[in-house]
Amino acid sequence: MSLNTSINLPPDALPLRVLIIEDDPMMQLGLEQSLMAHPQLEIVGQAEDGYLGVQAALQLKPDVVVMDIGLPRLDGIAATQQIKAALPETHVVMLTSHKTETEIIAALSSGADAYCIKGANVDRLLSAIAAAVEGATYLDPQIARRVIENLKPPSPKANVANLSERELEVLKLMVEGYSNPQIAEKLYLSPNTVKTHVRGIMNKLSVDDRVQAAVTALRSGLV
Numbered sequence: 001m002s003l004n005t006s007i008n009l010p011p012d013a014l015p016l017r018v019l020i021i022e023d024d025p026m027m028q029l030g031l032e033q034s035l036m037a038h039p040q041l042e043i044v045g046q047a048e049d050g051y052l053g054v055q056a057a058l059q060l061k062p063d064v065v066v067m068d069i070g071l072p073r074l075d076g077i078a079a080t081q082q083i084k085a086a087l088p089e090t091h092v093v094m095l096t097s098h099k100t101e102t103e104i105i106a107a108l109s110s111g112a113d114a115y116c117i118k119g120a121n122v123d124r125l126l127s128a129i130a131a132a133v134e135g136a137t138y139l140d141p142q143i144a145r146r147v148i149e150n151l152k153p154p155s156p157k158a159n160v161a162n163l164s165e166r167e168l169e170v171l172k173l174m175v176e177g178y179s180n181p182q183i184a185e186k187l188y189l190s191p192n193t194v195k196t197h198v199r200g201i202m203n204k205l206s207v208d209d210r211v212q213a214a215v216t217a218l219r220s221g222l223v
């Protein structure tokens with residue numbers, strides 16, 4: 001599996017501390033091996049059910065939790081709610097085979113920062129972690145379109161016609177789940193320039209975050 005995705009940390013920063021909460025032993029082992037190969041990540045613990053996962057999170061205070069939904073004793077959505085309530089700075093990345101609209105919306109409503117589908121290339125999970133750490137919300141491209149009808153429609157004030165060609169390029173990559181550093185690399189721009197474009201896009205579309213920008217773009221046929 002490829003490990004080309006970069007997580008934007010300062011050169012002298014410590015690796016991100018990751019807790020894996022997954023009940024499938026083979027999946028747990030695969031995740032551990034894949035993420036341990038990334039120099040900016042450190043696996044600090046694992047748990048096989050939601051109840052133990054919450055306990056581990058409270059004890060270890062990880063930077064990132066990779067969380068399944070279908071967990072024994074306490075499901076991943078309830079576990080996420082408890083972890084985010086106690087540790088709001090901890091980022092939760094859902095990694096699951098569940099794809100129904102209800103579960104996706106429930107997971108995001110519980111405070112999850114990202115939603116990834118099992119079986120995808122590990123780069124997609126790394127992209128989700130990178131986006132979450134950056135403060136963005138990541139939706140796996142496989143399910144992004146599924147949530148559109150469940151989210152509020154774009155504001156009638158959304159000025160979609162005024163997006164520049166470069167802003168449209170940035171927006172397309174946002175919809176595909178790329179983080180700002182990845183967009184900068186793909187478009188040969190500085191990270192600060194990308195941040196400026198993202199702010200401009202959200203202002204022109206009259207939205208508050210990247211997920212709403214992506215939803216507006218998809219509903220409007222911009223990308």
